[in-house]
Amino acid sequence: MPRIKEEYDVVIIGSGLGGLLCGYVLAQEGKSVCILEKNAQIGGNLQTFKRDKVKFDSGVHYIGGLEKGQALYPFFKYFNLLDNVEKELLDQDGYDIISFENDEILYPHGQGYDNFVKQLLKYFPHEEEGLRKYCEEIKRICEKFEWYNLDIDYTETDEMSVFGLSAKEVIESCTSNQKLQQVLAGSNLLYAGDGDTSPFYIHALIIDSYIGSAYKLKHSDQISKQLRKDIKKMGGEIFINSEVIKIENSSKLVEHVTLSNGQHVRGKQFISNMHPTQTFRLLNTDGLRKVNVNRMLQLENTTSSFILYIKLKPDTFKFSNYNRYHFIDQDVWSAHNYDSENWVKGLAIFNSRPNNDTSYAHTLTAIAYMNYEDVKKWEDSFNTTLSENERSEEYVRFKKEKAEELINALSKLYPGFSDCIENYYTATPLTQRDYIGAIEGGLYGIKKDYNAPVKSFISANTKLDNLFLTGQNIVLHGVLGVTISAMVTCQFMLGKKYMLDKIKAFV
Structure with a gap:
């Protein structure tokens, strides 16, 4: 095992998917990268565990948007994951099944928009207009997000314009059939759905990726293992059992982090893959604006x-x-x-x-x-x-x-x-x-609320010149959401056009 050096170009706190992806991007750019993980296993929600010779996935159970032309495809190509992760396509006529007590029908969510409509029309024969309106609403919202549509040349985006739409209300506007409303929202455990707060853009981005293509992974830790292998090949270093207990900073810059063993690790730039609240608990907040600090310390979670x-x-x-x-x-x-x-x-x-x-x-x-x-x-x-x-x-x-x-x-x-x-x-x-x-x-980290979208919006760029945030709290959770979040983090460090052009080469 290599020893932790005194200084790196980039120090990343946490080896969840966001931290690993940022480490990959920056190591590929020739930067010296150090990823510090407090636990014995890297990967965050990608972790697995074994009991009685059987392996269980702890968090990630399936992923979507992996076919060419879909949202996750170019990223998995860029990160050398597409051909190095074993996966199985879920049932195309029903990758998710929604069911209810005292109702024998199993309501399917099919892959492909036309097929999605076709499968549900078997149980809601008079609802084609509502189903197609629902599909169009999802596609309309997804088109607002630049990193989600790399084949489109955006001059400017208006993502914020859709943050105030309610998932429950948009679905209800598509159909008055109450059972169908429940079926369309039935997989909302994917984002801890709450009818009073959940924004429609989160529903739309997640469901669109699965309707595109839904895959079961052989095991989720394949992703973290492949990323670790490639990061090390590019000269990056990953250290487990290395808990950061303090971020030492002035009012302008982070100077170093302190590990539980007392060691200091210096960096020119720092990325925290931890929850923003946990990050701010480790900072010296004396020179920072109190209103901003209090907001970060009081974020509501799912x-x-x-x-x-x-x-x-x-x-x-x-x-x-x-x-x-x-x-x-x-x-x-x-x-x-x-x-x-x-x-x-x-x-x-x-x-x-x-x-x-x-x-x-x-x-x-x-x-x-x-x-x-x-x-x-x-x-x-x-x-x-x-x-x-x-x-x-x-x-x-x-x-x-x-x-x-x-x-x-x-x-x-x-x-x-x-x-x-x-x-x-x-x-x-x-x-x-x-x-x-x-x-x-x-x-899924911070709770998003369509009633107050700015309240739960977290920028990857902090008020400290060399500290950035990444992970599920920045854009969206899940493999796709965290992947885009990592790109947003890196764009602040390397330039947005530069990063967009890099990934667009794999569309």
């Missing part, structure tokens, strides 16, 4: 989740080449509003198989919303592979009870499901906090 990772008994549970979003409560916008007697109001279900030659799944992951308040009594405990601490017997019981509730919900969907379980493992908001660095375990 809700968290409880995740059940299940190892299935061999040849017991049929593999489905789609993801399922199921709602016990008929309102898909209210699954995060629950009480202790009625916790599981909606869940997302992902299954995987060991190879394409089998028709049986070997893992199943189920996700339900969980508020941080539910685990707050144990927040003073901390547990990772590097710092293992048992929280308490009460916490273990809590996890067991919640797991059983989820298994009961799954057993209603799949009769006899409990007999298919060999083992299971759980993750709570505290798990997300400790392993991913998400404040209060927030699923």
Whole structure:
């Protein structure tokens, strides 16, 4: 292992996808790059873990927009990922299935806009006009975003003009059919959908990429492993178990960062892949504007989740080449509003198989919303592979009870499901906090609100001349969102036209 040098051209705090992508871009530009990761595994939400010889993806379950001419394609080409990541195309007639309690119909989201309409017309035969209007609204919004449409030459963009549109209201404006409204919004766990706050542009960018093409990854850590390999080949350095505990700065510049072992790492430029609030907690804020500091320290975050990772008994549970979003409560916008007697109001279900030659799944992951308040009594405990601490017997019981509730919900969907379980493992908001660095375990970082879009807008360019931000809080979360966020970060360092021209060469 190389030793950390005293100074680099660029020091990147955090090896989540945004940090790795920025490291790749800047190392390719010939800059000396150092990426500092506090945990034992790089990748943030791309991390995987093994239990009983079976590998589970912790966060990323599928990605979209990977076909030529689609949004993610040129980026994956540029980052040498397209041919180095094993993937499987999800069912083209239903990559996502939306279902409801006491309704036997499985409502499909198909790939390709015409096919998307065609598949839903089977269940809503009189709604072609509404479905096509919905598709056109998505495409109209997506065209506003420059980095999303690299084949278009923009002189100027008006992205801000669409930030104030409500996802729920735009969908309702397309059709008066209430069931169809619910079906169109049914995968909103992808952005922690809230009918009172969620902007339509987030819905549009995410859904457009999946309608384009939806792929299941063999394992999400393929992305981080390939990026690490290429960054090192270009001379960049990545250090795990290297926690930054302080950012030393004047009112104008960051001078160095301090690691938990006391070592100082100097840089000409710095990028933080951490949550903006966490970044500002590490800064010396004495010379910074108080109003800006207070805003960054008080950002509201998306809700968290409880995740059940299940190892299935061999040849017991049929593999489905789609993801399922199921709602016990008929309102898909209210699954995060629950009480202790009625916790599981909606869940997302992902299954995987060991190879394409089998028709049986070997893992199943189920996700339900969980508020941080539910685990707050144990927040003073901390547990990772590097710092293992048992929280308490009460916490273990809590996890067991919640797991059983989820298994009961799954057993209603799949009769006899409990007999298919060999083992299971759980993750709570505290798990997300400790392993991913998400404040209060927030699923997707900062909560976006169409009622006050500027309030949650975070620039990659800070008031400190050599400190930049990247990651899911800058533009959008998810693989596509974070990739574009990394480009926006690098454009402040290398120039926007220069970066756009670089990526456009791969369109």
